[in-house]
Amino acid sequence: MSEAAIEIKDLRVDYGDFMAVHDISLSIPYGQVFGLVGPNGAGKTSTFKVLTTLMEPTYGEVSVAGFDIFESAEEARRVMAYMPDLAPVPSDLKLWEFLDFHADTHQLGGRKERRERVDECLKIVNLFDKRGAWCKELSRGQTQRLVLAKTLLHRPKVLILDEPASGLDPLSRREMRMALQALAAEGATVLVSSHILSELAEMCSSLCVMNQGRLLASGTAEEVRKALGKAERRFRTTTFGDVQDLVSWLEKKPTISALKVEEAKVDFQFTGSDEEQVQLLVEMVNAGLKIRSFEEENSSFEDILVRVAEGNREE
Amino acid sequence: MRNLENQKPVPAWKIWANPIVRRYARSRLRPASFGVALMLTILIAGFFFFVTREGSARTMSQAVDIARMPLIPLLILQGLILFGLGTGQAAAGITTEADEGVIDYQRLAPMTPLAKVVGYLFALPIREWLLFLATMPFTIYSVWKGEVPVWSITQLYSVFVMAAILYHLTGLLAGSVMKNRRWAFLASTGMVFLLYTVIPQAAKFGLVYLKYVTVYPVFNEVYPYLLARPMGEAAEAIQSFVPQARFFGLNLPQAVFTLISQAVLSFAMVMMLWRRWRKADCHLLGKVGATGLFAWLQLMLLGNALPLIASGDLFPSRELNRRFGRFVNPDLTRWKPEPWEAVAMIALYGIVTLGFLWWLTFLITPQNHTQVRGWRRARKLGQPRLPSFSDAATSTPWILAMALMGAAGWLIFSRSLVESHWYPQLSLIALAPLAMVLTLVSGGLGIQTLLEAFGRKITGMAVIMVGILPVMLAVIMGVSRDDLIAPAMWMGGICPLSWPVYGAGVCLSQEGMPRDVARATPLAFWFMQGVGVLVAIWLLGKLRASRRKISEASREG
Numbered sequence: 097m098s099e100a101a102i103e104i105k106d107l108r109v110d111y112g113d114f115m116a117v118h119d120i121s122l123s124i125p126y127g128q129v130f131g132l133v134g135p136n137g138a139g140k141t142s143t144f145k146v147l148t149t150l151m152e153p154t155y156g157e158v159s160v161a162g163f164d165i166f167e168s169a170e171e172a173r174r175v176m177a178y179m180p181d182l183a184p185v186p187s188d189l190k191l192w193e194f195l196d197f198h199a200d201t202h203q204l205g206g207r208k209e210r211r212e213r214v215d216e217c218l219k220i221v222n223l224f225d226k227r228g229a230w231c232k233e234l235s236r237g238q239t240q241r242l243v244l245a246k247t248l249l250h251r252p253k254v255l256i257l258d259e260p261a262s263g264l265d266p267l268s269r270r271e272m273r274m275a276l277q278a279l280a281a282e283g284a285t286v287l288v289s290s291h292i293l294s295e296l297a298e299m300c301s302s303l304c305v306m307n308q309g310r311l312l313a314s315g316t317a318e319e320v321r322k323a324l325g326k327a328e329r330r331f332r333t334t335t336f337g338d339v340q341d342l343v344s345w346l347e348k349k350p351t352i353s354a355l356k357v358e359e360a361k362v363d364f365q366f367t368g369s370d371e372e373q374v375q376l377l378v379e380m381v382n383a384g385l386k387i388r389s390f391e392e393e394n395s396s397f398e399d400i401l402v403r404v405a406e407g408n409r410e411e
Numbered sequence: 412m413r414n415l416e417n418q419k420p421v422p423a424w425k426i427w428a429n430p431i432v433r434r435y436a437r438s439r440l441r442p443a444s445f446g447v448a449l450m451l452t453i454l455i456a457g458f459f460f461f462v463t464r465e466g467s468a469r470t471m472s473q474a475v476d477i478a479r480m481p482l483i484p485l486l487i488l489q490g491l492i493l494f495g496l497g498t499g500q501a502a503a504g505i506t507t508e509a510d511e512g513v514i515d516y517q518r519l520a521p522m523t524p525l526a527k528v529v530g531y532l533f534a535l536p537i538r539e540w541l542l543f544l545a546t547m548p549f550t551i552y553s554v555w556k557g558e559v560p561v562w563s564i565t566q567l568y569s570v571f572v573m574a575a576i577l578y579h580l581t582g583l584l585a586g587s588v589m590k591n592r593r594w595a596f597l598a599s600t601g602m603v604f605l606l607y608t609v610i611p612q613a614a615k616f617g618l619v620y621l622k623y624v625t626v627y628p629v630f631n632e633v634y635p636y637l638l639a640r641p642m643g644e645a646a647e648a649i650q651s652f653v654p655q656a657r658f659f660g661l662n663l664p665q666a667v668f669t670l671i672s673q674a675v676l677s678f679a680m681v682m683m684l685w686r687r688w689r690k691a692d693c694h695l696l697g698k699v700g701a702t703g704l705f706a707w708l709q710l711m712l713l714g715n716a717l718p719l720i721a722s723g724d725l726f727p728s729r730e731l732n733r734r735f736g737r738f739v740n741p742d743l744t745r746w747k748p749e750p751w752e753a754v755a756m757i758a759l760y761g762i763v764t765l766g767f768l769w770w771l772t773f774l775i776t777p778q779n780h781t782q783v784r785g786w787r788r789a790r791k792l793g794q795p796r797l798p799s800f801s802d803a804a805t806s807t808p809w810i811l812a813m814a815l816m817g818a819a820g821w822l823i824f825s826r827s828l829v830e831s832h833w834y835p836q837l838s839l840i841a842l843a844p845l846a847m848v849l850t851l852v853s854g855g856l857g858i859q860t861l862l863e864a865f866g867r868k869i870t871g872m873a874v875i876m877v878g879i880l881p882v883m884l885a886v887i888m889g890v891s892r893d894d895l896i897a898p899a900m901w902m903g904g905i906c907p908l909s910w911p912v913y914g915a916g917v918c919l920s921q922e923g924m925p926r927d928v929a930r931a932t933p934l935a936f937w938f939m940q941g942v943g944v945l946v947a948i949w950l951l952g953k954l955r956a957s958r959r960k961i962s963e964a965s966r967e968g
Contacts, residue, residue, distance in 0.1 A: 110787065112780040113964075150515055152690055154784045155791040170420065174521040184512030188438040197437075200430035201520035203421070246516075 100159075101126045101254050101285035102147065107156030109142040109309075116142040117153070118309040124287060124302075126253075129280045131296040131303030132289040139309040140289045141181060144258050147287070148178040161253045174202070177252035181259040183243035185231035191218065192227040195246055202250040217245040220275055222268070236263035244272060248279075255279065257288045273299045330354075330393040331373075332363050337386030345383055349376070363393070423525040430522070431530030432537065435504075439538045448538060449545055452492065456546040459484040460553070467639065476639035478556035483637050485550050486571075490626075493543045493575045494603045497536035501582030502599035504535035506592040524688035528583075528681055536579055543575075563633040566666035570629040573673045577624065578603050580680040584695070587687055615727045617756035617824070618763055619715040620708075623672040628656065628665040657718035672711065679704050694775055694802045698809045701771045705813045708767055709820040712760070716824060720831045726752050748833050754915050757825045761850060761911025764817040768855045771813060776806040776862040779961065786965035805958065806859055807951070814855040818847040821911075825918060843918040846940070850914045853943030854907040860950035864957040881905035897931040904935035907943070 102124040109117040117139040124130045132140050145151035146158060149169045158165045163172040185194060192214050199210040218224040221241035226234070234242060240263045247255055255276070261269050276286045276299065290296045296303060297317040304314030305324060313323040335342045339360050346352050346364055351372060354365040366373065373392075380387050421428050439445065463480040471477050508514040517527060533540070554564050582599040589595040606625055614622035622628055635644070656668035663671075683695040696704065719725035726748040777785070785803020789796065797804040822844050829837045840846075861870040885903030888895040903909050913936040 106791070108787065108791075110780070110784055112783065148519060150518055150691065152692060155788045170521050170523065173519050176519075178515075178519055180512070180515060182512075186438075186508075186511060186513045189434070193434075193437055197430060197434040198516065198520070200433060201517075201522060 100124055101128075101161055102130075102287060103157075103159045104143075104147075105157040107143065107146060107158060108154040109139070109146060109151070110154045115309050117146075119156075120306070120309075120311045122304065122311065122314065124285055126285050127280055127283050128301045129276055129286040129288065129299055131300035132287060132306060133296060133303055134289075134306035137308070138306040140306055141258055142309075143306070144178070144180075144256050144287075144289070148176065148256055149173060150178075174250070175252055176254040176256060177247035177250065179240075179243050179247045179255070179257045179260050181262070183240055185234070185239055185242060187230070187232040189231050190228055191223060191231060191234075191242060194231050194242065195249060198246050199249050204250060213249060217248050220248060221245040222271065237265055237268055240264055241268060241272075244275075248275070251284075253284055255284060255286045255288075257286065259290055260288060261290055329366050329373075330363060331366050331391065332361060332393055333380070333390045334361050334388045335386050336360065336388050337384075342380075342385050345380070345385060351376075360388075420522050421526055423523060423529045426529060426533055429526060429530040429534070430520070431517070431527065432534040435534035435537050439535075440541070445538055445541075448542060452542045452545050456485060456488055456549050459488060460549045471639060473640070474556065475558050476641070478553050479559065479637060479639055481549060481553050482557065482559070483634070485546055485553070486567075486630075486637070489543050489546055489550075489571070492539050492546070493536075493571075494578050495600050497539035497543075497575060498578040498582040498603050499596040499600040500539060501532070501535045501579040502586035502589070502595035503592040505531060505583055505586030506589055506595040509587075510590070510592060518688070518691065524685045525681070527688045528684045531583055531684075532576065532579055535583070559636045563636045566664075567626070567629050567633045570626050570666055570669050570673070573670055573677070574624070574626050577673045577677045577680070578606075580677055580684070583684055584680055587684065588695075613759060613763070615730055616752075616759045617716050617725055617828075618712060618759060619719060619725065620672070620711040623656070623669045623711075623715070624676065626669075628669050632665045656715075658714040659718060675707065694777075696771070696774050697802075698775050698800055698804070698806065701775045702809050702813055702816075705767060705771055706816055709764070709816060712763070713820055713823060717827050720827055720833075723748065723833065725756070725828075726833075727755075728752060750834065750837060750919070753828050753834060753837065754919055756828060757821075757918065758912040758915035760824050761821050761847070761914060762908060764821055765851060765854050765908065765911055768810070768813055768817055768851060769858055772806065772810050772855060772859045772862065775802075775809060776859055777803050778862075779866055782863075782958070782961045783965055786962050790965055805863060805954070807856065807863070807954070810855045810859040811852065814851040815848065817855075818844070818851045821847045821851070825915075829919060837919055839918050846914045846917055846936070849940045849944060850907075850910040853940065853947045854910060856947045857907065857943065857950060860947065860954045864950065864954040878906050878908060882909065900931035901935045901938075904939045910936070910939065910943070913939075 100123040102122070104120060104122040107117055107120050108115070116137075120139075120143070132143070134140050142151065146153045146156070147160060147165070149165050149172060152166075160172045161175040163175070165172045189197070192211075195214040195217060196210055199213055204210050204213050215224060215227070218227050221244050223238060223241055223245065226238070231239070231242065240260065244257075244260060247257070257276075260272060264272060276288070280286055280301070288296065288300070300317065302314065302316055303320055305312045305320055313320045315323070333342070339357060339362065342362055343355060343357055346355060346362065351368040352364050352366055354363075356363040366376070368376065377387070377390050380390070421430070423429075426432055460481040463484055464477055467480040468477050471480075505514075508517065520527070522530070553559075554561075578599075581602060582595075585599045585602070586592075586595045589598065607627075610621045611625065611627060614620075635642075656663045656665045658668065679696075679700075682700060686693050686695060686697070716725055723729045723746070728748055729746065781803050782797075785797050785801055788803075789798075825843065825847070826839055828834075829839050858870065861873055881902050881904075885899040888899035888902060904913055913932055916932045917936045
């Protein structure tokens with residue numbers, strides 16, 4: 097069995113002339129909650145569909161829990177679970193019947209064993225009191241929770257969740273986060289995509305950012321933020337002298353752009369190296385600009401993704 | 412909890428343990444809705460049972476005869492339930508799953524593709540199967556009291572069940588390619604309706620094999636036992652003229668041949684569904700499978716038709732003469748077929764062959780995106796060309812092989828028919844083989860190259876402009892004025908589906924045809940064949956350029 101829970105090598109997905117995923121490679125170890133972040137059309141869902149054997153890629157090698165998904169699709173399906181975006185449910189089944197059917201496909205024992213596991217999963221997602229209700233009667237959030245319960249049924253080694261938090265209220269989100277972290281603590285790997293980035297940062301031990309089918313960065317939340325924030329470093333300086341003098345001085349520097357002034361604060365973008373940054377500060381002090389503070393702004397995940405998405409639109 | 416990784420999936424044959432069957436048994440057999448359907452079915456079956464029994468009791472004295480009377484009405488009811496509703500439910504059920512989006516869950520279920528096919532096959536129409544079973548006590552009672560031979564009724568119901576499975580598989584196939592559940596229901600029930608109305612007519616015009624996809628052959632064999640004995644004896648006398656199932660030199664019981672025919676077709680459909688469950692975006696049939704199916708259909712069409720020529724049983728007028736001719740002409744030996752029957756049968760054989768060819772072309776010809784993906788994958792794997800049997804590979808050689816195979820079959824059929832002792836005055840012209848090859852090769856490759864090089868939308872437009880519009884104009888011209896009949900023949904000749912009809916006329920003498928038609932038909936046919944060949948060559952050139960472009964584009968991407 098492979099060391100990694102999910103191993104992707106040179107994966108490419110095309111829809112006609114449109115390239116949804118471009119030669120990505122990724123390795124996710126066991127016991128991690130791994131986040132996949134990216135704007136719409138980044139290629140997240142296509143990657144998930146390949147991972148879950150729902151789609152054949154143009155090319156690439158993919159293994160899940162040590163099973164090559166093209167050679168041993170059935171074995172891979174036994175140990176993985178998938179929750180799609182806008183998770184659908186059948187209209188003609190009750191909650192417990194829906195879960196019992198999936199427990200049956202995974203051969204989770206006899207009727208009694210299956211029923212116990214179904215009830216257990218319904219309790220995890222707080223839907224036990226609705227076990228006899230029709231699936232079609234559930235709200236959006238309840239439907240998401242029901243499908244989450246379905247994915248937990250067979251205690252999968254790898255869970256792949258596409259936007260699982262959409263439609264959930266804050267309490268349910270917290271419960272889902274705790275449930276996923278508990279699974280990861282037991283050794284399962286959770287691959288999750290979301291647009292609620294701050295939540296992903298809280299939940300995930302590692303994550304990667306995708307855009308236009310490519311992986312832009314991966315690692316811990318801090319590593320990703322640094323990697324993607326670095327090209328566009330923004331600084332903030334404050335002065336107790338004349339702010340207009342400071343602005344005039346900064347405007348003359350070729351490495352500085354996008355100045356924003358707010359009372360005594362000046363935000364700007366700097367494209368120089370670390371040494372040039374030190375030199376800039378020395379020059380500002382030597383120029384007598386009465387600098388009170390000078391600091392680099394940390395890019396938030398939202399900022400990073402908004403900029404990535406805006407970049408797509410401009411293209 | 413068990414070790415799930417090492418667990419073997421439920422075998423496909425264990426239908427009762429199939430989770431999909433259990434899931435639909437739960438949702439489609441809820442007491443409230445199933446109870447109503449069951450009550451209605453028993454009421455209707457009971458009504459037929461009693462009304463036919465009590466009605467016939469007034470005119471018949473023998474209990475055996477009275478007991479047999481409900482059998483045919485019950486069979487019709489069972490057909491409506493299992494063939495009509497069951498097939499519609501199979502198609503609509505699978506479309507509903509796709510529509511609701513839950514079909515992806517089933518794709519992810521760790522079951523074998525075959526278990527999924529078998530599961531849906533018996534699960535979706537599970538209510539209809541039970542309703543059918545609910546009517547069976549009436550049938551069994553009638554069989555028992557009517558002293559119907561067990562062997563006859565067993566043959567009939569074996570074929571009945573096999574046919575239901577075949578139709579349900581067709582429904583599943585229709586459901587898996589159609590998006591709208593209502594259309595899927597209507598299309599599949601419509602198909603069953605056509606099978607029992609239109610197709611038997613085609614079977615009377617030389618395509619004998621087609622009747623074996625219905626229960627008619629076995630019904631015709633056993634129906635004397637389903638009637639009151641006096642009527643049954645009369646029917647049995649007529650039935651003695653009904654030929655056995657003939658397949659080349661073999662003489663088989665109708666039930667056996669029907670079962671074999673339907674089982675092979677069912678197998679082909681299971682293969683198609685199996686492929687879809689294995690890979691959602693693959694072609695329904697592979698190249699070899701499609702060519703094999705085409706060859707098998709040709710073999711069946713010929714195998715059933717050729718042995719019936721010498722006896723005259725293949726000809727439609729023979730059937731009419733046998734049923735009704737005795738009233739006007741008791742001497743069957745004086746019957747002989749008309750020349751138009753040969754023309755009609757040859758034309759129909761060509762049309763059906765071309766139709767099969769187009770259907771299989773549609774199934775195995777790669778679309779643009781499939782080719783692009785195939786090339787990219789080949790490049791990544793360092794392959795200089797696409798694997799010949801892959802979905803992405805061109806279908807040209809396969810269509811060409813099928814067209815030649817079809818032309819050979821068509822020629823054998825035509826020659827056997829025309830050169831039989833029935834038509835001493837007729838013969839095939841020397842150019843008949845060329846006419847048949849050109850018709851099928853240009854017709855087949857035309858559609859194939861259009862599909863592969865230009866895609867489905869442009870092919871659809873071409874079908875409307877070349878296949879439908881000229882025929883409509885020709886009909887309008889033909890019915891408006893006599894002097895426009897010849898131009899109408901030219902106009903109609905643009906449609907490739909008319910080529911087999913014209914070809915059949917051209918290959919035989921034009922004796923008996925109106926003068927304008929006789930003169931215009933060969934000219935129009937050969938001219939259109941010339942145009943067809945040129946267009947096919949031009950399209951092949953376009954296809955080559957398109958494939959080269961795709962190959963280059965995949966290098967850049």
